[in-house]
Amino acid sequence: MLATSTLSLFAIASAAVAAAAPPQKPWEISDLIFSTPSGRPQASPYSHLNFTVIDPNVPYYPPPAGSSPSTDVESPTDKPAPPTTVQCYAEWVWLGKPEAFYGLPNNCSHVEHGRWIFTITKPNQTDTTDMHDFNLRLTHLVHPGEGFVGEAQFSWSKNLRGLCAASGFCQFVIRADALPFYINQTFTRVGVS
Ligand SMILES: *[C@@H]1O[C@H](CO)[C@@H](O)[C@H](O)[C@H]1NC(C)=O
Ligand SMILES: *[C@@H]1O[C@H](CO)[C@@H](O)[C@H](O)[C@H]1NC(C)=O
Ligand SMILES: *[C@@H]1O[C@H](CO)[C@@H](O)[C@H](O)[C@H]1NC(C)=O
Ligand SMILES: *[C@@H]1O[C@H](CO)[C@@H](O)[C@H](O)[C@H]1NC(C)=O
Numbered sequence: 093m094l095a096t097s098t099l100s101l102f103a104i105a106s107a108a109v110a111a112a113a114p115p116q117k118p119w120e121i122s123d124l125i126f127s128t129p130s131g132r133p134q135a136s137p138y139s140h141l142n143f144t145v146i147d148p149n150v151p152y153y154p155p156p157a158g159s160s161p162s163t164d165v166e167s168p169t170d171k172p173a174p175p176t177t178v179q180c181y182a183e184w185v186w187l188g189k190p191e192a193f194y195g196l197p198n199n200c201s202h203v204e205h206g207r208w209i210f211t212i213t214k215p216n217q218t219d220t221t222d223m224h225d226f227n228l229r230l231t232h233l234v235h236p237g238e239g240f241v242g243e244a245q246f247s248w249s250k251n252l253r254g255l256c257a258a259s260g261f262c263q264f265v266i267r268a269d270a271l272p273f274y275i276n277q278t279f280t281r282v283g284v285s
Contacts (some may be wrong), residue, residue, distance in 0.1 A: 118274040119230065119242055120146040123266065126252070128186050128224065130260035139186040139193075145200070145208070145230065145275075147176040178208045180230075189223055206234040216245050224248050224264060230275060231282055242277035 124143035129136050180200035184193045193212055200208035208231070215225040225247040233239035246252050246266075251273070254264030266273055 116240065116277055116279075117148045118276045120148070121244065121266065121273040121275065122146055122271075124246070124273075125263065125265050126224070126226075126246075126254075127261070127263040130257070131186070131188065132259060135259070135261070137185045138183040140181070140183045141212070142179070142181045143228075145178045145180060147178065147232070149175075176203055178203060180208065180210050182210075206232055206239065208232050213243075215247065224252070224254070224262060230277075232277070233282060237281060237283065238279070239282045240277040241280050241282060242275035244273070244275045 122144045124141075126139070126141045128139040131137075178200045180198070182193075182198040186192075191214075194214055195211060197209050197211050200210060210231070211229045213227040213229055215227055225245075228244045228246065229241065230244070231239055231241050246264075248254065248264065251267050251270035252264040253267045254262060256262035
């Protein structure tokens with residue numbers, strides 16, 4: 093289904109907020125698969141993106157901005173918590189170019205604390221000629237308006253490998269030599285409106 097949400101998602105870097113966060117281990121994308129359809133009349137019109145994120149951080153969240161740290165911080169537990177694994181999946185009607193889905197927020201799988209959202213954004217390289225290149229913005233909202241945000245770039249020439257069949261159907265996965273694939277995240281204000 094084409095996501096028609098009117099949500100808009102943006103991140104505002106904030107040194108003051110970031111300073112409150114404990115050190116974070118980077119997120120890890122352990123697998124990713126991206127496909128685009130052939131465009132033939134009888135074939136599925138959807139492109140699919142499916143990836144897995146491992147968050148190795150003990151669930152410990154900075155207090156909401158403006159609150160007293162001594163009363164709002166969740167108690168660290170004695171035992172280290174296992175990493176959180178989040179599955180992120182979306183499909184779109186492929187219109188022959190990726191611009192149609194830039195900026196649309198998509199939910200990842202449900203987690204106990206907060207909410208994971210991903211957005212595909214325009215590739216960094218303005219000179220890119222490959223329509224399969226894309227950037228990914230990943231957000232873990234932990235309070236209303238605040239959370240961790242990280243970005244990654246995917247490109248056929250750099251960290252994806254794949255094939256396009258004669259039919260026009262293409263499928264890409266992360267290249268083995270790009271694994272483990274880390275994403276650094278920063279704690280920041282996040283606007284979801
Ligand atoms: C997404 O990938 C995960 C892990 O490989 C798999 O279990 C799941 O079935 C996939 N989801 C879809 C909709 O293909
Ligand atoms: C994502 O989850 C939020 C909160 O549960 C919900 O309000 C929103 O409709 C969901 N968005 C999509 C595109 O499913
Ligand atoms: C992506 O673009 C940003 C902003 O222009 C720049 O700071 C960053 O170095 C670029 N990253 C790469 C890998 O080109
Ligand atoms: C994450 O940040 C560390 C420390 O600044 C840096 O060494 C590393 O290259 C970064 N990794 C990625 C994937 O950006």
